[in-house]
Amino acid sequence: MPACRERCEPQPCVRSDLSGPNWMAPGFVEPCRPEQLSIQLSGEGLWPWQDLSRLDEAQLRARGLELPLADFWTPGKGGLAQAVVGLRGCTGAFLSEHGLLITNHHCALGAIQKLSRPEQNLLENGFVARGRGAELPAPGVIVWVFRAQRDVTGEMFRGLPPDASDLDTALFLRNREKELVSECERTPSVRCAVSRENDGLRFFLMENTELTDVRLVYAPPESLGAFGGETDNWRWPRHSLDFTLLRAYTGPDGRPAPFAEANVPFTPPIHLQVSERGTAVGDFIMVPGTPYRTSRYRTAREIRHAHEWFYPRREALFSRWISVLEKAGDLHPEARIPNASMLRRLSNGLINTRGQLEGIAKNRVIARRLSEEETLRAWIRTNRFPVPEKALDELNAHLEGVQFEDLDFLLGQMETGTSAFAAACLLVKWAHERTLPDARRMPGWQERDRAGLLSRLNAGDLSYHAASDRMVLAMFLDELDGLDPAQRPAFHVPAATEEDRRKRDEWLELAFRTTTVMDPAVREALFTATPEALAQSTDPLIQFALLWFPAMQDLERRRLLGEGALLRLRRPWMKATMAFRGRQFYPDANASPRVSFATVTGYSPEDGTWHVPFSTLRGMLAKHRGQAPFELPAAFLEAAQQDNHDPWTDPHLEDVPINFLSNADTTGGNSGSPVLDGRGRLVGLNFDRVYENIAGDFGYNPLRSRNIMVDVRAILWTLDRVAQAHDVLGEMGVTSRAGR
Amino acid sequence: MPACRERCEPQPCVRSDLSGPNWMAPGFVEPCRPEQLSIQLSGEGLWPWQDLSRLDEAQLRARGLELPLADFWTPGKGGLAQAVVGLRGCTGAFLSEHGLLITNHHCALGAIQKLSRPEQNLLENGFVARGRGAELPAPGVIVWVFRAQRDVTGEMFRGLPPDASDLDTALFLRNREKELVSECERTPSVRCAVSRENDGLRFFLMENTELTDVRLVYAPPESLGAFGGETDNWRWPRHSLDFTLLRAYTGPDGRPAPFAEANVPFTPPIHLQVSERGTAVGDFIMVPGTPYRTSRYRTAREIRHAHEWFYPRREALFSRWISVLEKAGDLHPEARIPNASMLRRLSNGLINTRGQLEGIAKNRVIARRLSEEETLRAWIRTNRFPVPEKALDELNAHLEGVQFEDLDFLLGQMETGTSAFAAACLLVKWAHERTLPDARRMPGWQERDRAGLLSRLNAGDLSYHAASDRMVLAMFLDELDGLDPAQRPAFHVPAATEEDRRKRDEWLELAFRTTTVMDPAVREALFTATPEALAQSTDPLIQFALLWFPAMQDLERRRLLGEGALLRLRRPWMKATMAFRGRQFYPDANASPRVSFATVTGYSPEDGTWHVPFSTLRGMLAKHRGQAPFELPAAFLEAAQQDNHDPWTDPHLEDVPINFLSNADTTGGNSGSPVLDGRGRLVGLNFDRVYENIAGDFGYNPLRSRNIMVDVRAILWTLDRVAQAHDVLGEMGVTSRAGR
Numbered sequence A, B: 001m002p003a004c005r006e007r008c009e010p011q012p013c014v015r016s017d018l019s020g021p022n023w024m025a026p027g028f029v030e031p032c033r034p035e036q037l038s039i040q041l042s043g044e045g046l047w048p049w050q051d052l053s054r055l056d057e058a059q060l061r062a063r064g065l066e067l068p069l070a071d072f073w074t075p076g077k078g079g080l081a082q083a084v085v086g087l088r089g090c091t092g093a094f095l096s097e098h099g100l101l102i103t104n105h106h107c108a109l110g111a112i113q114k115l116s117r118p119e120q121n122l123l124e125n126g127f128v129a130r131g132r133g134a135e136l137p138a139p140g141v142i143v144w145v146f147r148a149q150r151d152v153t154g155e156m157f158r159g160l161p162p163d164a165s166d167l168d169t170a171l172f173l174r175n176r177e178k179e180l181v182s183e184c185e186r187t188p189s190v191r192c193a194v195s196r197e198n199d200g201l202r203f204f205l206m207e208n209t210e211l212t213d214v215r216l217v218y219a220p221p222e223s224l225g226a227f228g229g230e231t232d233n234w235r236w237p238r239h240s241l242d243f244t245l246l247r248a249y250t251g252p253d254g255r256p257a258p259f260a261e262a263n264v265p266f267t268p269p270i271h272l273q274v275s276e277r278g279t280a281v282g283d284f285i286m287v288p289g290t291p292y293r294t295s296r297y298r299t300a301r302e303i304r305h306a307h308e309w310f311y312p313r314r315e316a317l318f319s320r321w322i323s324v325l326e327k328a329g330d331l332h333p334e335a336r337i338p339n340a341s342m343l344r345r346l347s348n349g350l351i352n353t354r355g356q357l358e359g360i361a362k363n364r365v366i367a368r369r370l371s372e373e374e375t376l377r378a379w380i381r382t383n384r385f386p387v388p389e390k391a392l393d394e395l396n397a398h399l400e401g402v403q404f405e406d407l408d409f410l411l412g413q414m415e416t417g418t419s420a421f422a423a424a425c426l427l428v429k430w431a432h433e434r435t436l437p438d439a440r441r442m443p444g445w446q447e448r449d450r451a452g453l454l455s456r457l458n459a460g461d462l463s464y465h466a467a468s469d470r471m472v473l474a475m476f477l478d479e480l481d482g483l484d485p486a487q488r489p490a491f492h493v494p495a496a497t498e499e500d501r502r503k504r505d506e507w508l509e510l511a512f513r514t515t516t517v518m519d520p521a522v523r524e525a526l527f528t529a530t531p532e533a534l535a536q537s538t539d540p541l542i543q544f545a546l547l548w549f550p551a552m553q554d555l556e557r558r559r560l561l562g563e564g565a566l567l568r569l570r571r572p573w574m575k576a577t578m579a580f581r582g583r584q585f586y587p588d589a590n591a592s593p594r595v596s597f598a599t600v601t602g603y604s605p606e607d608g609t610w611h612v613p614f615s616t617l618r619g620m621l622a623k624h625r626g627q628a629p630f631e632l633p634a635a636f637l638e639a640a641q642q643d644n645h646d647p648w649t650d651p652h653l654e655d656v657p658i659n660f661l662s663n664a665d666t667t668g669g670n671s672g673s674p675v676l677d678g679r680g681r682l683v684g685l686n687f688d689r690v691y692e693n694i695a696g697d698f699g700y701n702p703l704r705s706r707n708i709m710v711d712v713r714a715i716l717w718t719l720d721r722v723a724q725a726h727d728v729l730g731e732m733g734v735t736s737r738a739g740r
Helices: A002-008 A049-054 A057-063 A109-115 A153-157 A166-184 A300-331 A333-362 A365-383 A391-400 A405-417 A420-433 A447-463 A466-481 A498-514 A520-526 A531-536 A540-584 A617-623 A634-641 A691-698 A712-722 A726-731 B002-008 B049-054 B057-063 B109-115 B153-157 B166-184 B300-331 B333-362 B365-383 B391-400 B405-417 B420-433 B447-463 B466-481 B498-514 B520-526 B531-536 B540-584 B617-623 B634-641 B691-698 B712-722 B726-731
Strands: A084-086 A091-094 A100-103 A143-151 A190-197 A202-211 A213-219 A244-250 A284-289 A594-599 A603-606 A609-611 A614-616 A657-662 A674-676 A682-689 A707-711 B084-087 B090-094 B100-103 B143-151 B190-197 B202-211 B213-219 B244-250 B284-289 B594-599 B603-606 B609-611 B614-616 B657-662 B674-676 B682-689 B707-711
Touching: A049 A143, A057 A594, A091 A674, A100 A682, A109 A213, A143 A190, A153 A166, A153 A202, A166 A190, A166 A202, A166 A540, A202 A244, A284 A682, A300 A333, A300 A365, A300 A391, A300 A405, A300 A466, A333 A365, A333 A447, A333 A466, A333 A691, A365 A540, A391 A540, A405 A420, A405 A466, A405 A540, A420 A447, A420 A466, A420 A520, A420 A531, A420 A540, A447 A520, A466 A498, A498 A540, A531 A540, A603 A691, A614 A617, A617 A634, A617 A657, A634 A712, A657 A712, A682 A691, A682 A712, A707 A712, A712 A726, B049 B143, B057 B594, B090 B674, B100 B682, B109 B213, B143 B190, B153 B166, B153 B202, B166 B190, B166 B202, B166 B540, B202 B244, B284 B682, B300 B333, B300 B365, B300 B391, B300 B405, B300 B466, B333 B365, B333 B447, B333 B466, B333 B691, B365 B540, B391 B540, B405 B420, B405 B466, B405 B540, B420 B447, B420 B466, B420 B520, B420 B531, B420 B540, B447 B520, B466 B498, B498 B540, B531 B540, B603 B691, B614 B617, B617 B634, B617 B657, B634 B712, B657 B712, B682 B691, B682 B712, B707 B712, B712 B726
Parallel strands: none
Antiparallel strands: A084 A091, A084 A143, A091 A100, A100 A244, A143 A202, A190 A202, A213 A244, A284 A594, A284 A674, A603 A609, A609 B609, A614 A657, A657 A707, A674 A682, A682 A707, B084 B090, B084 B143, B090 B100, B100 B244, B143 B202, B190 B202, B213 B244, B284 B594, B284 B674, B603 B609, B614 B657, B657 B707, B674 B682, B682 B707
16 A cells, blocks of 8 residues: 555654644645644745745755745845736736736736727637737736835934824824835836835835736636636635736836837746646645735734624625615616626625634634733733833723724725715815825825826726716715714714605715716816815815815824824834744735745635645536536637646646645735745645635634635646647746647 | 554555546545545445345455354344334334333434423423433334344245236235235234335345334433534534434333333343444444335436436425415414424425435436446347346336326325325225225225324324415415326316416315314214215315325326336346346345445545544534524533543544444435444444435445434433433443543
8 A cells, every 4th residue: 555655654743733623634635633733834924025034944945945045035136036026906927038927817807807898808708819919908907026125114213203293203104105215216117115014113115116018918718717706706615717827018128118019028037937747735835925914913902893893894884885786786787787896896895704703703813812912911021021011001092092983984985985976085185185295295195196096086987887876875874874973074964854865865866967077088177176176166076075075184184193103002012022923923914025835735614524625627617507607618618528638637636636725824915926836836826715714814723724726737727728828838838738 | 653654554445446526535534545445445235134145244354344244134043133123214223131222313203292391391401211210101103123034035926827917916916915914913013014125026024023112211402413403404514413212111021012101121132232432434334224215226217207307396396385384384373383394394305306306417327327227238138148138128118108197296295295185085095995805905004004094194183284284285286287187187177267266265265164184083983984974074175085086096006007017027127137236236225124334434525625524522512503403502512611521532533523424325214223333333323314415315426425423422422421321321331431
């Protein structure tokens, strides 16, 4: 029985503290007993480049790392970090010296939608560029290539009066940020950002090259790229080919440039090699990317607040919102298409919310955090660490005193969830900000942001449906009615009687019938109007936005105040946390680059069940129902039914692997993150997390923190057998072909 | 890493033909690759005692059998077979020399319900008899202890004219059966039955001792015995403590006797030892019992007919029936309790039906059977086996010609699914049968069946709700309206207009208002009435039953005709099948004793998922929601929360195992089957199959044929820690106690 032993012995069996109430068993090639699986195999940690040197490289080598950690990033020398790019809320990676890029299909969805025409429906049919000339400019896609980073903590605080108020501190730091960014962006095509690390203990200036001529090379049909749709979203078992190929271009001189026929492919500083062998259960992998936000160091009080206040409110609001949009679709069938993407967002958000609520409870996050806090308090006392033990109490007391939370929650959602009213608010705010010198404006409202604001203003056009938007605004006004009167702005009079409600409905009806803010030409004119001109406007929604403007400014002010207070209150506790955790400490995600070191492994979603970490082509075929979201295209079915899939077949699975699981530490923003083997070769593409890991943002759980990736062999098989994209495969250095 | 190797090496790794499209991986202590799992480990086969000698005993020993197969049953000597008893559609087993019996909670449910009073609700609270004097007579429970069996094939056919028609053959065999049974039952308290094996190639006379004084010793609360209720029914992961303890009594002389205070515990010929160690993944187990029916040798045409005709009809009828009863519950809230058990039966039947439909498709049963038939045809040709190859064609041609199937399906359901109409039909039929000499009556309608018929007549009283019963009968009349006119009896006039329908409703309303068939006193009088007296009755339902009587007799006649024809047509094909399969052949289940040899193992319900074969106490606690069907009683929660569960803790799971899976070949009637280890000790109690195995009746699938058992350690832990039933544990020879 040699095969048995072969699969047992390579497994590290080290005593660990992983045993938990729901631990069932490792997957089928993980025969070690649960308690033998080492904590060292846990994928916890989102490591920024500057912290890599703090890691135990020998231990990572023992796990499977085969390249020096310095290869990720060495200042002045570059590194693998430059093969991994940012993509507006997503991650991507260069796969060739000619600027070929891979990211998720869902990360390029907007561009693919915009490129789709009834006569050439790229969303429905997918796209293969036959030759470079056939590549299509991908509207709205921007690629940021990492250039450099620099610790600017000292510069951030230089000159801050020691007795500055919280509000002044927050404004001071925002202004300093703007100065640093504006100085940094003097180099053409360089975009900069200040990254706050460790609750404001460290600030880094991040420098990226911005590439705006990005073209579509290959997109699978949506039926493959989003196979399983909302039904499978956040779920395992999963069978999604959520990948797309793009190409970045520059001017003929090699410098970033807007789209032009004469442009040439961008030459990245470095690109990833593609593994043709893929990965296997128990294998070491690395997942670099730009994770958006985690909350690993929030206090127990904050998590309880999220669990008892924020998520229940979001659940209730999103549920109501979904029924409003569904009702709109019933009343106005033509509203269904424009409302579809908002409904998808809300339904996704609702699953996320429920996952947070369930996960925080199931993982006992609050109790654990409380006990960690007790441990840390004791450690501070014992070690006489120079941080007042009462730092935590002060932070919690401040949080307890936060006011207007219900109002701010509703205003925040209204700001982003409505179309016409949000456009009116943006116009009012923009007019107001433009009365200030550029350097004094709020971040996001400077001259450098003009194009972005304009495109934000125009972005909603495709999804605008007046009656639906009116019903959503009516819902928000209803919600505002329900606020505690102490929070409700004075000018907002609740509809107390049927008569009030009728009047409000009449006004809404009139407002949406006569408003011109959704007319692109009018809106563009209003974009350059002065506050005085706006005040003269007879547009009811502009008038309504002007009415709300002070409340919105108050919200902004409360945000700044909170920012300043938290900066002051969090830092001492964070300092103690860092000292206590030592080398185990990693900072929360904040959209700047991170890497997670992980292991390919399954998990137990519930007692008696084990999620095996690989799904297969035959499993995908078994899900095919002939209708969306489980409808495989004919070309795919034909290719799948052919016998010879070598070399894209996994020897153990005896099939083409489609998706796989690992315990990598990922979150939103890691969509499109390349998954690398120990030698840095591409073995997969991250695209989702499992439902049981939604609450992982608040605390990594070795038993349930799992992310979902497209297996590189599924990508190569699709390009080889379904898309016949052999040129692209050649460009990626892939020489194997199936069926030979 | 010694633990790893330990768990690998004991696994047999033999090349097998188990690889299938949905095979994922063996469970966590089955590290062999799928293709290394031997077919020898498959649990296929329901072996009757007389066939045990045909088995490869050495191979079973290699798998883990540690007792001689002859220990199950040696004619004249007895054996383990006598520790396993029949229990009206269920199985049970003796656990002590004092007649202590174990079976499923759901097998004793009727008795527990009848024993329940508002002031002493055994169903809700469970029951522990403190001392033998406290044991309660279990109404309706009858135990059959296997005594002997004898091949009576020769006797069955002796004297059958060679040219007998199909109808005459069927009647002849039924009469001969009755003669044999009646002769056999001359011994007091012996109940006999003729078991038809192999489609009528063999007949066995089965002899059982009947024990009617059976008492309740221990029943868990329904919340434990049916934990998970309909939600978990047919599902894994499962956490049900579906067991009950009974005790059989005899007269003081040791002979079977009805209940009497002076009775003494029955001394079984043999009883099972109880394992305190339980079982583990990969272990060999044996599951003896009285499985009701399998259809492993039906032709592809028959399975297609089941898939395309029978199950779709049943699905439609049951769905409609469920909505009728739900509507009845809405209209008449007091109907909910009496209708509950029928709704449960229908919902269970509906899941079963859907499982059959899905399973037949997913397991590709029809295509496989077709290919087996082709192989067998070729084998017949090659070997010139003396069975006409056209036997199969003739059988299929006969099946194709079967008439009145839609009508017979509806009548069959009406016969068992209505209360008042069914009672009226029974009274009419019984009056008619009693005009015939006992030996000429239909089986089931002889004097020996009088008590059974009377109890059948009374059984429905608790669940009778007139308005609901009327609505169900109205549904059947509607269904009959929809029949092809060629099948519809002439006297049944469809309700073509609203007016017809109104009249029918009026008649139904009158009939159910005035009928007396549900009045126990009246009904008992009608039970002795002559056909003439019934004809004079003014009871509208008696009159309606008289109207239907000829149609019901026709149905009976068609059944007999079909029986005779199939006996003639199936035997040649079965003979060829047996010769072709040789030692691999086992007969279909037919409610006589069988044993399955199996392995404890998980399975993959779908790609990417593995059902781990053990569930645990912590998993059960995780399902607790505080409301039915996931509501654990306080005493259970308290016991569960205590730390020390040794010795009922599994060393690998580090918890008390609750349920486990194996690949044993089981079906309805195996409820309550003891699960034995290689030495014949009790390690579990079978109580269900998994959803993916519902269609297993048509063909065992090594990948998905899994049954669900209560782990003996869950039983012992419950008796020890929750019920504090230490006397009973002592009686079972169990000396360990937890928490010491």
